[in-house]
Amino acid sequence: MPAQQEVCILLQSSGSIPSPQKINASFSGAEPFKDFSDGDELTLFVSSRSRNQEKITEVGANRFGFDSRVQVDTLRSLYLTPAFIKEGNKETDIAGVGHKDYGSESTYFKETDSIQYTTVAKFPPVKNLPNTERKRILVTGGAGFVGSHLVDRLMLLGHEVTVLDNFFTGSRTTVSHWVGHPNFEMVRHDVVNPFLIEVDQIYHLACPASPPHYQYNAVKTIKTSFMGTLNMLGLAKRTKARFLITSTSEVYGDPEEHPQREEYWGHVNCIGPRACYDEGKRVAETLTYGYQRQDGVDVRVARIFNTFGPRMNPYDGRVVSNFIIQALKGQDMTVYGDGNQTRSFQYVHDLIDGLILLMNGDETRPTNIGSSHEFTIMEFAEAVRDIVEQIQKDEGVANPKRVNIIHKEMPIDDPQRRRADTARAKEALQWQPRWSVRQGVEEMARYYMKQIAEGKL
Ligand SMILES: O=c1ccn([C@@H]2O[C@H](COP(=O)(O)OP(=O)(O)O[C@H]3OC[C@@H](O)[C@H](O)[C@H]3O)[C@@H](O)[C@H]2O)c(=O)[nH]1
Numbered sequence: 095m096p097a098q099q100e101v102c103i104l105l106q107s108s109g110s111i112p113s114p115q116k117i118n119a120s121f122s123g124a125e126p127f128k129d130f131s132d133g134d135e136l137t138l139f140v141s142s143r144s145r146n147q148e149k150i151t152e153v154g155a156n157r158f159g160f161d162s163r164v165q166v167d168t169l170r171s172l173y174l175t176p177a178f179i180k181e182g183n184k185e186t187d188i189a190g191v192g193h194k195d196y197g198s199e200s201t202y203f204k205e206t207d208s209i210q211y212t213t214v215a216k217f218p219p220v221k222n223l224p225n226t227e228r229k230r231i232l233v234t235g236g237a238g239f240v241g242s243h244l245v246d247r248l249m250l251l252g253h254e255v256t257v258l259d260n261f262f263t264g265s266r267t268t269v270s271h272w273v274g275h276p277n278f279e280m281v282r283h284d285v286v287n288p289f290l291i292e293v294d295q296i297y298h299l300a301c302p303a304s305p306p307h308y309q310y311n312a313v314k315t316i317k318t319s320f321m322g323t324l325n326m327l328g329l330a331k332r333t334k335a336r337f338l339i340t341s342t343s344e345v346y347g348d349p350e351e352h353p354q355r356e357e358y359w360g361h362v363n364c365i366g367p368r369a370c371y372d373e374g375k376r377v378a379e380t381l382t383y384g385y386q387r388q389d390g391v392d393v394r395v396a397r398i399f400n401t402f403g404p405r406m407n408p409y410d411g412r413v414v415s416n417f418i419i420q421a422l423k424g425q426d427m428t429v430y431g432d433g434n435q436t437r438s439f440q441y442v443h444d445l446i447d448g449l450i451l452l453m454n455g456d457e458t459r460p461t462n463i464g465s466s467h468e469f470t471i472m473e474f475a476e477a478v479r480d481i482v483e484q485i486q487k488d489e490g491v492a493n494p495k496r497v498n499i500i501h502k503e504m505p506i507d508d509p510q511r512r513r514a515d516t517a518r519a520k521e522a523l524q525w526q527p528r529w530s531v532r533q534g535v536e537e538m539a540r541y542y543m544k545q546i547a548e549g550k551l
Contacts (some may be wrong), residue, residue, distance in 0.1 A: 121527045126344050153443045154247070154502065157524065160454035162447070164250050168218065169443070172246050172271055174541060183525060207549075217275045221252030230254045230292065232335070234285050236301035237264030239406045240340070240398075243442050244268050244297060244449060249278060255293060260284040263302045268405050276427045282526060285322030289329065295453060298326045298339045301375075305505065306411035312370035319374025320381070327385040330392075338394040341379050343512055345465060346373045353468075354515040355399065356460045364506040365400060379460065386458070394452050399464020399514045403442030403534060404541035408551055414439065417475055418539050421482035422546065424495040430506030433472030438465040439514045441534035444527040448519060457522035464514030465527050480533045489543070 127217050140387030153169070154162035199212045209277070235241040241264065248270055249253050256279045271515045271536060272278040283289055285300045297313045301318050302308040308315045323339060330337035346354045347362030385391040402414035409415070420427045440463070448463035479497060486494035519525045 097470065100278065108253055125164055126300075150533075153447055153453060155447065155524075155529075157451060158454040158456070159452050160450065162247065162251060162450045162454075164247055166443070168250060169246060170537075172218065174537070174544065189455065194321060202548075206457075209495045210409040214294075215507065218250060219271065220250055220275075228253055229294040230256070231260065231295045231297065232256050232291060232293045232326075232329075233297045234258045234322065235301065236297075237261060237266055237268050237280070237411075238299060238303075239268075239403070240303075240401065240442065240445060241297075241299045242268035242405050243403065243446050243493070245278075247270065247446050247450065248374035249275070250418075251278065255279070256281065256293070258283045258285060258300065259290060260300075261412065263304075263307050263407065265407075279423070284318075285325055286317055288325045291329070293329075293333055293335045295455065296330050296335050297325055297449065298323060299339065301371075303342075303371075304407075304410040304412045305371075308371040309367050312367070314518070315370040316374040316377075319371070319378045323378040323381050327381060327391060327393075331385060331389045334392075336392045336453065337382070337393065338396060338449065339378055339382050340449070341375045341395050341460065342367065342371070343397055343399040343514065344461070344509075345376050345379065346509075346512075347372055348509040349511065350508060353466060353513040353515040356462055356518055362386070363507050368507050378425045393458060395458075396447060396452050397460050397462045397464075399462065399512065400437045400439050400465075401442055401445045402439055402538060404538055405442075408542060408545070413471060413474070414478075414535070414538065415542075417478040418482060418535065418542055419551070421479050421497055422486075422539060422542055426498045427475050427479060428502045429475050429499055430502050430508065431471075431474065432501065433469050433499075434510075435504075435508060436468045436470050436511045437474070438468045439531055439534075440465040440527050441472070441529035441531070441537075444529050447528075448523065448525045451523040451525050452519075455523050457517070457518070461518050462514040462516055462520065463519060463525070463530055464516065465531075466514050466516050467531070468513040469531075472499070477531070479533055481532060482539050485536060485539050485543070507539045 151166055152163055153166055154164050156163055162208045172502055178213055182195045201210045201212075203210065231253050233241050233245055233248070233255060236245045236255070237259035241257070241259070245255055245257060255272075258281050261282060266280070269280060273280060281289075285298075300322050302310070327337060329335070343354065344362040345362070346358055349358065350361050351358045360376070362376065363369060379395055382393045382395055386393045400414075402412075406412065406415045417427050445463055452463070454462055476499070479499070483494045483496070516526060542551065
């Protein structure tokens with residue numbers, strides 16, 4: 095099918111999630127997943143709806159004096175809308191034949207396989223905040239997967255956002271729809287070097303997060319965690335900005351306590367290949383509380399568990415992106431080891447809700463932001479395969495190829511079990527994940543399908 099036809103099909107379906115589907119036969123046979131926690135697991139893979147079966151139209155909350163509510167369709171318009179609205183022709187077309195609401199407009203010329211970009215001075219509408227409520231917010235790593243979703247949310251809420259990114263794993267395209275907006279600034283900067291700015295809040299996200307990426311240059315990873323956090327804490331101290339660091343469930347290492355509570359000190363191999371990230375984040379937490387104790391810096395620490403969603407780099411090597419891309423492309427799905435290791439996955443919008451609540455609430459202790467629904471990786475592979483097949487059928491692929499699940503060598507020190515204990519987040523932030531894993535995987539698969547149709551993957 096020519097690329098443009100595919101784009102048209104996606105256009106029709108991009109804005110909304112298909113109606114609820116019946117539980118897939120191959121997934122309903124045995125127990126789809128184990129009953130690990132609050133008893134609402136059965137909804138996890140049953141439908142396109144949220145964990146409690148409501149249709150999610152709005153994310154965020156109006157809590158702690160900070161209203162973070164945003165319509166989901168507005169967010170979707172920023173990542174699910176196709177970039178090419180109309181196919182261009184080299185001979186007859188000029189720039190501007192297509193029309194796209196936000197960001198840059200682009201016309202695709204099939205003959206030369208080239209794209210013409212035109213600046214469009216129309217941005218997504220942002221909330222009209224009074225000066226007294228508008229915050230100056232710095233997001234390090236703001237062009238990354240999580241960072242870009244946080245930036246979208248903060249921009250839509252009407253705040254002034256500065257993104258710092260060295261584009262090692264982040265990409266300018268994730269936030270390009272804001273470039274030129276008076277409330278937005280993007281700076282290419284590596285946080286290992288100091289940065290001076292006047293701000294009210296700092297979300298410090300900058301650090302490669304996928305195991306292949308953070309192990310690619312282990313020394314740089316730990317340097318980024320240590321120096322980057324030191325520099326941003328110094329900035330917070332000088333400006334009296336509130337500082338939030340995104341730490342990780344990897345501070346628990348290969349945990350011997352299950353699920354992982356914040357009080358657990360962890361089980362990390364300090365000389366293993368993951369140590370650059372695990373120990374880097376651990377020392378970053380140490381620095382954070384050092385600045386709190388010594389200098390009175392107002393700090394927040396989020397320990398993020400496995401998160402997925404659109405804009406995750408399709409080749410960053412993490413399991414959700416790997417599985418969806420492999421299933422979409424009809425390739426073997428690669429389960430490392432026997433697939434009995436477990437993870438708990440949360441959708442990116444839930445994470446952003448949690449980060450904003452933590453930043454604006456009073457909880458200063460480390461707080462797990464993650465899902466408490468645990469899957470073996472093998473179960474997850476089968477689920478992703480079923481979901482992608484269903485989406486392909488919805489999009490008109492008559493007989494999608496049933497891909498094989500194969501096994502590959504287990505990475506060294508791969509944690510065997512991981513599940514967030516979210517009691518603290520529930521109590522302190524009144525936060526818990528709302529999106530079902532199925533709903534998230536569907537949306538992410540549609541996002542990648544769009545990219546495939548546009549020839550980007
Ligand atoms: O293709 C793959 C990729 C990964 N896996 C397995 O899937 C599991 C999850 O792997 P991922 O690479 O997605 O993520 P990990 O859980 O190992 O690390 C993650 O943990 C929490 C976050 O803070 C980090 O961003 C990330 O490092 C692992 O057991 C891994 O071995 C596969 O079976 N196949």
